[in-house]
Amino acid sequence: MNKFTVFVKESYIELTEKVSWPKWEQLTQSTMIVLGATLFITLLVGVMDFVANGSMKFIYSLFK
8 A cells, every 4th residue: 555655646746746737828729729630530531431422322323
């Protein structure tokens, strides 16, 4: 149990004194970049899915 207590104390000290946390502006900017990239990739995958679906329907219609 002693090792766990030391770990918790050292973790607390590291998180409060040694870690440099981002400022609010940096955090919101990073969040917007991630949100934009996520939306872009989602749109790209959606378009690819739409094209693949249409292509497969066309190919299947040839063999009816």
